[in-house]
């Protein structure tokens with residue numbers, strides 16, 4: 001599907017909300033619904049839609065659950081060092097991590113290559 005650059009983000013996030021419900025049903029691990037609620041503590045930087053709100057913050061929309069889960073555990077243990085993410089991850093239980101990665105991985109991403 002063609003998504004025009006200027007309307008891409010609004011349209012994509014609307015689409016994500018529609019598709020997330022479906023993805024949550026087939027997801028084997030955490031609950032995307034619970035992750036959506038828990039993501040209140042992530043949105044200032046990563047957004048509810050997983051699109052970064054700051055130039056030094058990575059996009060995590062549609063990112064692999066395996067990868068995000070591993071990174072959050074590395075931040076939590078201090079193996080991966082970043083002052084903000086270390087503090088945030090320290091407050092997360094294993095279940096929180098499963099739910100959060102279920103939410104962010106279930107977001108559908110559209111990519112448009114440059115012409």
Ligand code: HEC
Nearest residue numbers: 041042044045056057058060068071072082084085088100
């Ligand atoms: C205060 C801003 C801030 C908040 C709030 C925040 N993050 Fe982050 N997050 C960052 C930054 C900055 C990085 C990049 C860290 C680095 O450079 O190593 C990051 C990295 C990550 C990564 C690794 C991405 C990658 O590509 O390796 C994940 C996953 C992640 N955050 C998830 C979350 C989740 C889930 C929450 C909420 C529980 C959250 N973050 C809250 C700032 C934030």
